[in-house]
Amino acid sequence: MYDIAIIGGGVVGCAIARELSRYRLRAVLLERLEEVAFGTTKTNSGIIHAGHHASPGTLKGRLEVRGNALYDGLRKDLDFGFRRIGELVVAREEAELPALERLKAQGEAKGVPGLEMWDRERLRREEPNLSRSLIAALHAPTAGVVNPYELTFALIENATANGVELRVLSPVEAIEPIGGGLRLRTPGGPVEARFALNCAGVFSDEVAGMLGLKDFTIKPRKGEEYMLDKRLQGLVRKLIFPLPTPTSKGILIIPTFDGTLMVGPTAEDTDDRLDMATTYRGADTVFAFIRRICPSITERDTITEFAGLRPVSDTDDFVIGPTRVKGFINVAGIQSPGLTAAPAIAEHVLAVLKDEGLQLSPNPGFKARTPGTPHFAALDAAGQERLVAADPRFGRVVCRCELVTEGEVHGAIDHGARTLDGVKFRTRAGMGRCQGGFCTSRCMDILAERLGKRFHEVTKRGADSWLALPMADAADGH
Amino acid sequence: MLGRLERSYDVVVVGGGPAGMGAALGARDSGTGRVLILDREPDPGGILLQCVHSGFGLHYFKEELTGPEYAERFFTKTIDRDIDVVPDCYVSGIAVDSDGSKRVRVMSAAAGLRAVQARSVVLAMGCRERTRGAIRIPGTRPAGVLTAGLAQKLVNMKGCLPGKRIVILGSGDIGLIMARRLTLEGCEVLGVFEVMPYSNGLTRNVVQCLEDFGIPLHLSTTVAYIHGRDRVEKVTVAPVGPDFRPDMSRARDIPCDTLLLSIGLIPENELSQSLGIKLDEITGGPEVSSTLETSMPGVYACGNVLHVHDLVDFVTNEALLAGRFAGERAQGIRRPADNIRIDAGDNVRYCVPHTLSPEREHTIYMRCKRAMKPCRLRVGNLLEKKLRFVVPAEMIMLKIQPDLLEKFQGDSLRIDIVPESEGESGV
Numbered sequence: 034m035y036d037i038a039i040i041g042g043g044v045v046g047c048a049i050a051r052e053l054s055r056y057r058l059r060a061v062l063l064e065r066l067e068e069v070a071f072g073t074t075k076t077n078s079g080i081i082h083a084g085h086h087a088s089p090g091t092l093k094g095r096l097e098v099r100g101n102a103l104y105d106g107l108r109k110d111l112d113f114g115f116r117r118i119g120e121l122v123v124a125r126e127e128a129e130l131p132a133l134e135r136l137k138a139q140g141e142a143k144g145v146p147g148l149e150m151w152d153r154e155r156l157r158r159e160e161p162n163l164s165r166s167l168i169a170a171l172h173a174p175t176a177g178v179v180n181p182y183e184l185t186f187a188l189i190e191n192a193t194a195n196g197v198e199l200r201v202l203s204p205v206e207a208i209e210p211i212g213g214g215l216r217l218r219t220p221g222g223p224v225e226a227r228f229a230l231n232c233a234g235v236f237s238d239e240v241a242g243m244l245g246l247k248d249f250t251i252k253p254r255k256g257e258e259y260m261l262d263k264r265l266q267g268l269v270r271k272l273i274f275p276l277p278t279p280t281s282k283g284i285l286i287i288p289t290f291d292g293t294l295m296v297g298p299t300a301e302d303t304d305d306r307l308d309m310a311t312t313y314r315g316a317d318t319v320f321a322f323i324r325r326i327c328p329s330i331t332e333r334d335t336i337t338e339f340a341g342l343r344p345v346s347d348t349d350d351f352v353i354g355p356t357r358v359k360g361f362i363n364v365a366g367i368q369s370p371g372l373t374a375a376p377a378i379a380e381h382v383l384a385v386l387k388d389e390g391l392q393l394s395p396n397p398g399f400k401a402r403t404p405g406t407p408h409f410a411a412l413d414a415a416g417q418e419r420l421v422a423a424d425p426r427f428g429r430v431v432c433r434c435e436l437v438t439e440g441e442v443h444g445a446i447d448h449g450a451r452t453l454d455g456v457k458f459r460t461r462a463g464m465g466r467c468q469g470g471f472c473t474s475r476c477m478d479i480l481a482e483r484l485g486k487r488f489h490e491v492t493k494r495g496a497d498s499w500l501a502l503p504m505a506d507a508a509d510g511h
Numbered sequence: 512m513l514g515r516l517e518r519s520y521d522v523v524v525v526g527g528g529p530a531g532m533g534a535a536l537g538a539r540d541s542g543t544g545r546v547l548i549l550d551r552e553p554d555p556g557g558i559l560l561q562c563v564h565s566g567f568g569l570h571y572f573k574e575e576l577t578g579p580e581y582a583e584r585f586f587t588k589t590i591d592r593d594i595d596v597v598p599d600c601y602v603s604g605i606a607v608d609s610d611g612s613k614r615v616r617v618m619s620a621a622a623g624l625r626a627v628q629a630r631s632v633v634l635a636m637g638c639r640e641r642t643r644g645a646i647r648i649p650g651t652r653p654a655g656v657l658t659a660g661l662a663q664k665l666v667n668m669k670g671c672l673p674g675k676r677i678v679i680l681g682s683g684d685i686g687l688i689m690a691r692r693l694t695l696e697g698c699e700v701l702g703v704f705e706v707m708p709y710s711n712g713l714t715r716n717v718v719q720c721l722e723d724f725g726i727p728l729h730l731s732t733t734v735a736y737i738h739g740r741d742r743v744e745k746v747t748v749a750p751v752g753p754d755f756r757p758d759m760s761r762a763r764d765i766p767c768d769t770l771l772l773s774i775g776l777i778p779e780n781e782l783s784q785s786l787g788i789k790l791d792e793i794t795g796g797p798e799v800s801s802t803l804e805t806s807m808p809g810v811y812a813c814g815n816v817l818h819v820h821d822l823v824d825f826v827t828n829e830a831l832l833a834g835r836f837a838g839e840r841a842q843g844i845r846r847p848a849d850n851i852r853i854d855a856g857d858n859v860r861y862c863v864p865h866t867l868s869p870e871r872e873h874t875i876y877m878r879c880k881r882a883m884k885p886c887r888l889r890v891g892n893l894l895e896k897k898l899r900f901v902v903p904a905e906m907i908m909l910k911i912q913p914d915l916l917e918k919f920q921g922d923s924l925r926i927d928i929v930p931e932s933e934g935e936s937g938v
Contacts, residue, residue, distance in 0.1 A: 260644070307740060312649045313756075337644035339652060414624075421623045429620040430551060430601035434781075439620070468642040470658050474669060489671050493654035497741035500654050501671035504696060 035059045035198075036391065038217055038226035040205050040240055042069030044077070044181055044375045045367050046232035047188035052379035054195035056393045061226070062189070062197060063219060065204035067495025068455045070185035073234050074372075075458060076309070076341025077181040078258065078287055078298060080272060082373045083120055083173035085140025085148065086282060091350045097370040098143050100377035101175060107376055111187035112405030113180055114290035120176030120272040121151070121160065123326065124169045132276050133171050140173065147174040162268050163327050176272055178290045181372055182458040183405075190448055191403045195396060200224075201451075202495070205233075208243040208361070215360050228360045228386060235306045235344045237352075237365035244358045249366060253306055253342040254281075256298025257315035261334040262466055266292045269327060282369060284322040286330070291435075291461060296323045296330065303342070311338045336466050343368040353381060355389055362389070406444025406459070410436040431479075432472040434465025442476055446483045453477060454494040473500075514621070515595045519628035520547040521841035522834070523615050525602050525782065526635035528557020529823045530814020530830040532585040534633040537834020539592045543841045547595045547627065549617060555589075555598050556582030557637055558660065559823065561667045564688055566715075570824035581823060597622070605632060605786055611809055630841035631809050633833055634783055634797070638815040640685070641775040648680075650737030653744070659685040659773040666692060674769025678746050679703045680734045682710040682717070684821070686773020691720035700726050701765055704748055706733040706755055709882055711775070711904050713821055733757055734770065743768050776819045786810065793861040794818040800849045801864045801873055802836035803829070811837045818863050818876065821906050825876070832874075846870065851919060856927035858883060860903070867924065869916035875909045877926065885931045891924045901928055 037053055039046045042064030053060045066072065084098035108115045124133050133150070140148045151170045156163065193199050200221065207218040214227040233240040238251040266288075275283040281300035289295050299315045320332045346352050346366025351374070353364050364382055367374070387393060407420055409427055420440070421428040427440035437460045445459035453469075456462055456476050463469030463476065477491045477500065484491070489501040522538040524531045527550025538546045554560060559567070562578030569575055572584070589596055600619035606626075607613055613629045640658040655674055662673040663685060677698050679686045682705040690700045703721060708731045710717050721728050729748070735757035736747035745766045749757035778796040780788075789798045789806035796817040797805040804811050813833035814826045836846070849866035853875065862877040884900030888907065893915050901907060907928075 310649065310651045310736075313647075316647055316649075332647070335644050335647065336642070338647070417618075418624050421618065425620040425623065428618050428623050429599065430618065433551065433601065436603070466642075467639045468644060470640050470642065470661050473657075473661055474664055488669055494741070498654040499742060501665050501669065501673060502675065504670055504672055 034214060035061050035224065035226035037061070037228045037230060037386070038063060038215070038224050039230045039232055040217070041232035041234055041237075042066075042185075042189065042199070042201070043072055043074040043232065043234050044070065044185045044188070044372055045364055045378055046230070047185045047192065048375040048379040049230060049232065049364065049382050050192035050197045051188045052383055054192045054197045055396055055399050057396050060197045061224060062192070062199050063203040063205055063217065063224065064199070064201045067201055067452055067492070068449070069189045069199070069201070070182040070458065071454070071494055073341050073344065074185050075182045076256070076258070076339055077372050078256070078285065078295070079179050079181050079289055080285075080287065080372070081115070081117075081177040081179050082370045083140065083176040084143055084145040084373075085136055085173060086277060087370055089139065089143045092353060093351045093370060093374060094143065096351065096374035096377040096381060098145060099380070100370070100374035103376035104177065104179070110401040111184070111191055111403060113183035113187045115177060115179045115184070116290055117175055117177035118271055118288060120173045120274060121156070121170040122274045122276060123156070123163070123167045124276065125167055125325070127168065129276050130169060133169060136276075137171050145173060145175065148172070160269060160271065160273070162329060163273065164325060167326070178272065178288065179372065180290050186449065186459060187403065187405060191401070194403050195399050205240060205243070208240070210244070210358060210360075215358075226360075228362060228389070228391065230362050230364050230382065232364045234367070235342045237344060237363065241356070241361075241363060241365070244356075244361055246356050246358060246361070248356065248363070249346045249348050249352045251344050251346060251366065253303050253308070254345045254368070255301045255303045255308060255340055255342055257311045257319065257338060257340045258295055258297035259316065259319055259335050259338045261294040261296065261330065262336050263293055265294050265330065265334055268294060268329065273326060275322075275326065284319055286323065286327055294330070296320070298341070306342065308342065309340045311340050315340070337468055351378070353378065354385055362386070406441050406448060409438045409441060431475050432460070432462035432465065434467050435461040437462040437472070439479065442479050443483070446480065450480075451484065452492050452494050453480065453500065456480065512593070513590065513596050513598075516547070516597045516622055516625070516627070517545065517595065520545045520595070521629070522546045522631045522633060522837050523613070523627055523629035524548045524633040524635055524834070525615070526550060526557065526637060526814075526816070527552070527555030527596060527598065528635065528637050528814065529559055529582065529585065529826045530635035530637065530816065531555075531557070531633070532582075532589050533827040533830025534635055534811070534813055534834035534837065535589055535594045536585070536592060537831035538633070538838035538841070539594060540831070541835045541838030541842070543838035545595070546838075547597065548589065549600050549602055549615070550596070550598045551601045553599050555586055555596055561660075561664045562688075563667045564692070567823050570822065571827050602782060605782065607786075607807070613809065631811065631837035633837045634805070634810065634812040634816050635814050635830065636779045636782060636816045638776040638778045638819055640772070641777055643772060646774055648734055648737055651739055653737070653739035653742050655739070655743035655769045656737060657769070657771060659683065659689045659771045662689050662771050663692070666696065672696060672698060673771065674743070674767075675699065676701060676767040677769045677771060678734065678765055678767045679771045679773060681705060681772055681774035682712045682728060683773035683775060684712040684716050686771060687712040687716040687720040689771060689773070690726050691724055694724050694726065701767055702727045702729055704729045704732045704734060706731065706751055709902060709904070713904060714902070735759065735762055737770060738764075743770055746770055776815065778816045778819065780816060783812070783816070791861065791865065794863060796863075798865045799863065801867045802846055803833035803864060804836065809840060818861065821904070825906065825908070828874070829876070850922060851916065852923045854923050854925040856925040858901075858928040859926050862926055867911070867916060869913055869919070871913055873911045875911060875926070877907045877909070879903055879907065879928050883928060883930060886928055887931060889927045889929055891919065891926075893919055893924070897931070898928070
């Protein structure tokens, strides 16, 4: 029997896995998909909020501020893209100024450092490409951007290096209480654990429902995002927020860690927990809104778009804590600011487990640091030369749009990539303006060679996401 | 010599496709000494290598070759002419020294990170395909949405099929070629959908690749939605209105497992942009003089990086010329500067080159904005030429003799394509 089974390999599940690996425990993480981070996490906007948005009376309000502060330490241990670029909430008319002041006061009460009101002149000086109609902004210097998938890959890699077991393609199909714990049915066989942590994201109410628990329901809220050509890099330097509405923080301009600008997300409730479709309406909404904030961004700059689902709970807060089924703990309803809060959620869950009687003794073999694969394009000239001298595979360019080398593709596979998307999210190969037109077959070659598969057996993201068929099959009318 | 990489060359050519090989040979023809081709793929030849169909070389060689055969002929010539060819090698940047000479930064697994000196540089990086993001197709993001060129690579280079039931969006030539290729491989090609009211491919490809195989071409129609979780399951197609937005009241679903995109080509000018070279917004390629020199002295451009061509034969002719002038410049030969600017007038989308000199004969390449037949091509008050028809998909070539230009007074020469009747009345 395991001490802990974590259900769901998003950023929350993986952050908890890593936190648990500091202790002498038997823990397993069960992920329904081919790799971790392939659900809501990979579509996250990648913002580390400063902490002034969520109300101080809520759990998410508390964990947001703490989570933000934990990111520097996390970045020292793990290699993932993270930078504090700061955030501006902009006001377009006098009537919005009181709301901006209230946001500042709320942030200050929560201990958010460095909040500052900028007048029109300051705003124009710092962000000259924003609309001239903006009259003021609230600046939060500690807000940042992160590559959410890189973070999640790094978390699970460190967790598994420290003894947590990862089982992919393991959706939990049923749960039943057994003596001293729970039994979770998966396609690969039952998993028994003293505690089960429900980190199942948009499916977390269904997972709780397997035990008859109906404490909350999840209503997915879809967000569409539009990624813009690298040509616009530097047009906007900070995260740009409008004043928030009751359902969303609004449509934003996000200078991602990699320098590409992204605009979005929309906020649209949906009943389909797998609805990752983008729409004409979404695009119209995003670009009509953004035009008023930054007139030089147009729809024509889009290189790709995607959608993700926020797991919004009907309690309107994170749902974290024990349930009436002994050993079954919810870590659910983790919508925004879930990514920011994730490291703090992990701490908080450890405290909950302790309260529930879990003994925590330090793992003597715990190593906090796992180095990642260097990104060739991010190094200075001397660093690039050293890298290529040490391993010539870093001299061979695979993805020309994002300057990704063969060494990095091998590194991604060394670090757990099993699919084309796994390589893409670890290296950026295929994320650039040609969207994989040139590098797809090369990445598939390397994956096939390294995984001992045939070329056509490599998939985009597992399951039925095949990319090619052998010729003989089609000729047979297969 | 294949693989030899010296420190310094007279002419360095970036790209080893038909444009790059043509430019290198042109440079040698000019009498220049050391010429280098850098290519990022393991085998030079560019996209020709995956074009196993025939139809190449009809103009240049007066015979019908496959893509790999066409590439092979040029590759053999480059080796015979003692041109250095370094494959598997990426150009990461070009720096300009104070004396105007260029330092080309290269990287490869074999050579590591190096810089190569060059007197002249020819840009011949080709083009890339437009993708789903460029045209916004709503829906999910399953596997099975890919460009026609990638599908061509899967079939012809990897011996795999992109799927079994295929819908093609866009009537670019690669899409048409792949419609035929996939049909021959036993796939079901359910139709080609083109948002414009005319085909974007050559007439001969519409006939030989679609009509001969009974594959329907639906004009003024687009893919309005992609369905499928892991893999494409179906697409929704709909006719478009004058604003190119789909009319969903007339939409229908087509079950399929693959959507190929053949929706246009974009000259690959990121390297040119990093050099600050001036680009033409219409072609997406550099603005060039009649010697095919870009706005940066000593840097030339040819082939699909300059503007997207229909036929490789035309690329070769343009490349030979660019190479020759790059070679001349490396030897210190300076041509007189151009003094006539070309203006794209009525129904002319663009003209390349952008300027002319009365000193020699020129070939002007251009495209029309919309189909017209019959019509007249009018070059200022110098020349009128009857054309049976013009269509946007087919490039128009015009030779201009120096004696004609000598008569020209002024600094801007306007080119129009006008209806036959108007042309006559204008004379």
